[in-house]
Amino acid sequence: MTSVGHRTGERRAIGLDIGGTKIAGAVVREDGTVIAELTRPTPEHSDTTTTGKTLLGITERLHADHPEVLAIGVGAAGLVEWPHGLIRWAPNSAYRDWPVRVELEDATGLPTVVDNDANVAALAEARLGACRLRDMVLLTVGTGVGGGVLLGGRIYRGPTGRGAELGHMVVDPDGPRCGCGNHGCLEALASGTALTRMGRDAAADDPDGLIATLARDEPGGTVTGETVTRAARQGDPTAQALFTRLGRWLGVGIASLANIFELEAVVIGGGLVETGDLLLAPARAAAREFAYAPGVRGVVPIGPATFGAEAGVVGAALLGLEHAASSRPGRHAGTP
Amino acid sequence: MTSVGHRTGERRAIGLDIGGTKIAGAVVREDGTVIAELTRPTPEHSDTTTTGKTLLGITERLHADHPEVLAIGVGAAGLVEWPHGLIRWAPNSAYRDWPVRVELEDATGLPTVVDNDANVAALAEARLGACRLRDMVLLTVGTGVGGGVLLGGRIYRGPTGRGAELGHMVVDPDGPRCGCGNHGCLEALASGTALTRMGRDAAADDPDGLIATLARDEPGGTVTGETVTRAARQGDPTAQALFTRLGRWLGVGIASLANIFELEAVVIGGGLVETGDLLLAPARAAAREFAYAPGVRGVVPIGPATFGAEAGVVGAALLGLEHAASSRPGRHAGTP
Incomplete structure (x- = not known):
């Protein structure tokens, strides 16, 4: 300074x-x-x-x-x-x-x-985060998926502030219903809500599996994203496979954003980033897989947010x- | 003036x-x-x-x-x-x-x-087209899908010109292979190349159908996008269904762009726009279906380019x- x-x-x-x-x-x-x-x-x-x-x-x-x-x-x-x-x-x-x-x-x-x-x-991430960034996207992965875009150091809002609804780009038009009413939004496939939905389906399919077992000890007795996270951390392959799916969808969305914009980095915030590489490793793999002309354009780096709840x-x-x-x-x- | x-x-x-x-x-x-x-x-x-x-x-x-x-x-x-x-x-x-x-x-x-x-x-479209536009996207639907973005009256390129590769946003990660090597790019699903591929599949499935019949009169004897267009114009339901699929994918991509940016209009150019409502009607329907919060944000209008080959x-x-x-x-x- x-x-x-x-x-x-x-x-x-x-x-x-x-x-x-x-x-x-x-x-x-x-x-x-x-x-x-x-x-x-x-x-x-x-x-x-x-x-x-x-x-x-x-x-x-x-x-x-x-x-x-x-x-x-x-x-x-x-x-x-x-x-x-x-x-x-x-x-x-x-x-x-x-x-x-x-x-x-x-x-x-x-x-x-x-x-x-x-x-x-x-x-906050672009100005005060780990790296100074001028062209970046922040995705907050929590209950939903929020998005912020900085272009040339300035927040992109669109002329009246209705832009940058990144959680509602469509990554799978035949996919599950989103809270917004549409189908297959990034938010419907790569959020905490999606993790809960996938975890409940997995528990119903396998009532003796670790996800269902852990859920019986929860206060409400039902599966939450937290249940899936604990099962994955205990090495449960079903729970880990759910994170691989979730992270892959996130990476597909990031690849599209990296092809649409020209970005120095994508920063991931929100509650789910605390799961670390459970989320970020498959996201990075998919962002690499779907990068356009990576030999010329490169592959966008994906990192966790510096600021947590205070962002x-x-x-x-x-x-x-x-x-x-x-x-x-x-x-x-x-x-x- | x-x-x-x-x-x-x-x-x-x-x-x-x-x-x-x-x-x-x-x-x-x-x-x-x-x-x-x-x-x-x-x-x-x-x-x-x-x-x-x-x-x-x-x-x-x-x-x-x-x-x-x-x-x-x-x-x-x-x-x-x-x-x-x-x-x-x-x-x-x-x-x-x-x-x-x-x-x-x-x-x-x-x-x-x-x-x-x-x-x-x-x-050219934004400055001299049917309407003066400051925030718009142009998609050229031809052999591939090209994209140009104007934000606040200026071309968005990204810091070094690598931005706005709109044809390579991913609309179906499990979809067909794109010319760029990836899978499920907008270009792989909503271009002339995609129409040709779908037309050939349809002709193989139904050798007595109108697409296959028209193709036998073509110079090379094979289905092209032009063959499918002629069949659709002659009322062939198979060919019309292919346009509905193609236009729907285009509309899904447009809905995502309208959710990511805040746009006054999306203008469609390229060879395929000459098919008119065969392409544009299903695109408009899908752009409406996948619009985020349409009551507050509206639904982006989609129109054909003013300039053809001279754009x-x-x-x-x-x-x-x-x-x-x-x-x-x-x-x-x-x-x-």
């Missing part, structure tokens, strides 16, 4: 991460250090008013404790209209057409930007600071 | 289109009008030296007849290194690492840009003029 980098590293913003199960807030330094954190469960009836109150509560508390913050950044699951910061729709929540940016700016007077959660996580708040704060820096003084309510 | 538009419409460039079967050159006005044309077959042994001589011959002849041209633009099949204008590799040609930009600039003294053929065709030379000339205008005087050999 240069001395200039150190000095700018002292600038701080509030980062907020709106997810289906919790809303996380943090005060974050420009170098990615989290100084304070505050997390609340997403209200069970996640309508716009109730969720808005929770978000505002977290924000005002962090702002009161840290009046030195320069900006607010928000990462939210779902379709976020850019640059207006209107959350149009989220697959697992009840809020609709929620004007998050305006609400937070009115309440705090701070310049605010709102973006998709995978977009801001991609920004959302860190990336959101980073985006907030970048936009506060690029907007003119006194114009913070304008278009970032 | 304003009077300024009319005046700038008078600027002219040489557009060149390097394909697997022919090399086309033209003098083109900024408004897309072709003033002169010169076409030669691509040399049978399409090595760098021989093909280079043919290209230079066309260029010098057009330049001698039209000394008023301001620039040269080239669209070439294959992987073109940007901005250096080095054709690294083309799937159906023998030339490799061919420094086209430098060769043409040295021979003519004119500022020159070299890009992928589908990229320049996309530019390459027109788009190439247009790119040449845009770069000549943006480069400083006396700096034409520099990075465009």
Whole structure:
């Protein structure tokens, strides 16, 4: 770090991460250090008013404790209209057409930007991850598959923020139904939900197998992705074969993205990346198998994310600071 | 058109289109009008030296007849290194690492840009097609499937020109082998080559069917995509079903692209678009079926290209003029 980098590293913003199960807030330094954190469960009836109150509560508390913050950044699951910061729709929540940016700016007077959660996580990885990246894709493999794209160092959103829905590229049109209603999306084949579905099928096919046996000891008595992971780690060939299938689908999707874009790296985040090579080894093999003209174009490297659960708040704060820096003084309510 | 538009419409460039079967050159006005044309077959042994001589011959002849041209633009099949204008590799040609930009600039003294053929065709469609478009994809469906992407009015190439290989996104990893060596690329399922392959299978399955019958009257006695097209137009249900399959695969690929990007339109060019709704109706149906969150994101419109075989030379000339205008005087050999 240069001395200039150190000095700018002292600038701080509030980062907020709106997810289906919790809303996380943090005060974050420009170098990615989290100084304070505050997390609340997403209200069970996640309508716009109730969720808005929770978000505002977290924000005002962090702002009161840290009046030195320069900006607010928000990462939210779902379709976020850019640059207006209107959350149009989220697959697992009840809020609709929620004007998050305006609400937070009115309440705090701070310049605010709102973006998709995978977009801001991609920004955190590209700017502060293991390697500095300008052209990269982040895929978060958890309950679903989220995607963020950086092209030439900038988040690609499309003209109004509806782009980069990478989890819904179609990798098998005759494949299983996705949460979005379509069939064969990457999310339907390479997510935690897919692992659970495949694990349940495997347990039904072989009630004496390790997956079914482990599941009987689970609190609910049913197979989850966690059950399959434990079975695979104990050497169960059925569970390992499920990871090979899951990882292969992930790699097929990555190969397509690497053929569509020109990428330095693909970074994998989300809960499932904690399974390490169970997921990543078959993904790398498939990404190599389906790479176009690998002798000329190379094969895209695939690595685990540097940031875990904090990628959302860190990336959101980073985006907030970048936009506060690029907007003119006194114009913070304008278009970032 | 304003009077300024009319005046700038008078600027002219040489557009060149390097394909697997022919090399086309033209003098083109900024408004897309072709003033002169010169076409030669691509040399049978399409090595760098021989093909280079043919290209230079066309260029010098057009330049001698039209000394008023301001620039040269080239669209070439294959992987073109940007901005250096080095054709690294083309799937159906023998030339490799061919420094086209430098060769043409040295021979003519004119500022020159070299890009992928589908990229320049996309530019022609976006700037001069039926609708002015800033965010669009062009797919050329011919022997293969080529792709060009415009984002925010600019061609997306990736940092060194290796991006936008849309024909090699994987739509069916267990599908047929592609010319590139992989399996289940869009090009392997939704191209003229795929139509020929499916038509031959259908003729083998039903030697008394219309496809097989029509093929016996063909010069070579074998099924081509043209045979299947004629059978479909004569109402043959087998041939029509093949188009439905082909168009569906095209629509699946388009749906993925519409979920990955945020597009105003997808434009279809290439030889197969002349089959009209035989191809486009099933493509539109599948693009609608696999659209993500269509209530919020909409469904991307799919239309035929405005330019036919001339898209390459027109788009190439247009790119040449845009770069000549943006480069400083006396700096034409520099990075465009």
